[in-house]
Amino acid sequence: MGQRTPLYDLHLALGAKMVDFGGWDMPLHYGSQVEEHHEVRRDCGVFDVSHMTVIDIEGHQAKEWLQQLLANDVDRLNTPGRALYSAMLNEQGGVVDDMIVYLMPEGYRLIVNAATRDQDLAWMNAQRQGYDVTLIERPELALLAVQGPQARHKVAELVTQARSQLIHQLKPFEAQSNGDWFIARTGYTGEDGLEILLPADQAPAFFNELVGAGISPIGLGARDTLRLEAGMNLYGQDIHLGVSPLCANMAWTIAWQPESRQFIGRHALEAEKAKGVQFKLVGLVLEERGVLRAHQVVRIADVGEGEITSGSFSPTLSKSIALARVPIATADRAEVEIRGKWYPVRVVKPTFVRLGKALI
Amino acid sequence: MSLIPAELRFAESHEWSRLETDGTITVGISDHAQEALGDVVFVELAEVGKVFAAGDVAGVVESVKAASDIYAPVSGEVIAVNEALADSPEGLNEAPYDNWIFKLKPTNTAELEKLLDAAGYKAAIGE
Secondary structure, eight states: OOBOOTTHHHHHHTTOEEEEETTEEEEEESSOHHHHHHHHHHSOEEEEOTTSEEEEEESTTHHHHHHHHBSSOGGGOOSTTBEEEEEEEOTTSOEEEEEEEEEETTEEEEEEOSTTHHHHHHHHHHTOTTSOOEEEEOTTEEEEEEESTTHHHHHHTTSOHHHHHHHHHOOTTBEEEETTEEEESOOSSSSOEEEEEEEGGGHHHHHHHHHHTTOEEOOHHHHHHHHHHTTOOOBTTTBOTTOOGGGTTOGGGOOOOSTTOOOTTHHHHHHHHHHOOOEEEEEEEEOSSSOOOTTOEEEETTTEEEEEEEEEEETTTTEEEEEEEEETTOOSEEEEEETTEEEEEEEEOSOOEETTEEOO | OOOOOTTOEEOTTSEEEEEOTTSOEEEEEOHHHHHHHOSEEEEEEOOTTOEEOTTOEEEEEEESSOEEEEEOSSOEEEEEEOTHHHHOTTHHHHOTTTSOOEEEEESOGGGGGGSBOHHHHHHHTTO
């Protein structure tokens, strides 16, 4: 038996098909993954993502320490509630994890992946020596993501006036606390929406209220196709310890300035840049019928070979799409091997859908 | 609980088979199989005229989750494939016993007897 979120019984009652995800029993879908996907793009839906790990960083040297730990620079966060996306690298420049960092009044809040919890904590603790920082895990909090064009509007109608006002005021990538809730305008779907951290004992009632108000529960299956369409990396697939962020469409998340900031992995990335980055992460679109899947081989005439890191059927585009790591010289055409046959694919920027609109 | 029509035969790999009055065999996937697969988004059909031995891979059903091989439940020649699945693969989810995948002209109709009956299949999938 895996670990359970506070909403486990509710998922069962809603007819969820449960699966193991990183040691957690999580809902894959509640009937139809494709329908759930469409619901988020055209209206909104609610995801239980309480399995994700929340770590608060406090102490006098919290900022200094995170400036060394993370490839993005938390100095860019100048007002409490601002958030940034960052990779945490090892000395070789491999990605230990990716995360969202929020500036809090008394420190920082990190939301990291569920499956990497142990790896992250071990790494962070090993890097903590000599710094006045405290890591406080927050397993007593549940995390609900409400995503879709109607998400903020619908949630605002169900909460207290103060929270409702806060929801209307939040800018993208911003968060604020209200009482024991922490409300962020962030997500993993390419749509507008919220991620709400709240005490675990309040989560079932709130989730029920959202569902009662017509907000569909959405499983991890649709979460995966939504993030794939949005071109967002999934740790363990598109990025991992053996991958440099420069080969994973994450160059924009690396803060090179100031040069004096010696974040972990900097030397390795600088050496890689000096030598010339070899690979890039691109989007693939299959124009014929079929489904692209992770680990299929990509062949680029006169250039070389690459590999699909994530692939699925895109419900919004009604065709198969993928993220693939290919040689840097790859242009706009390639071929993918599916069960021994080669299929032509288009190579595109890896953002297929944003805010309900097809971009390819 | 999934739907298991009493008049059909089932393979342990979840294909259903129906012996038609003209001696051909119609093949599809069970309700249990479509449920486990999730939303079906693509069906790769065999070519008409192909000859399979029982247990040969005779097609692929791809759902949002994964690709699953479809096996020939008995030996025989493919005499028809359900082209309608190209445009509406979700038919396998909506009506798995109406939306067949291919039809075989069996080499030996007696092979059908080796397949599970409804009660046997029910037991095999633990229902």
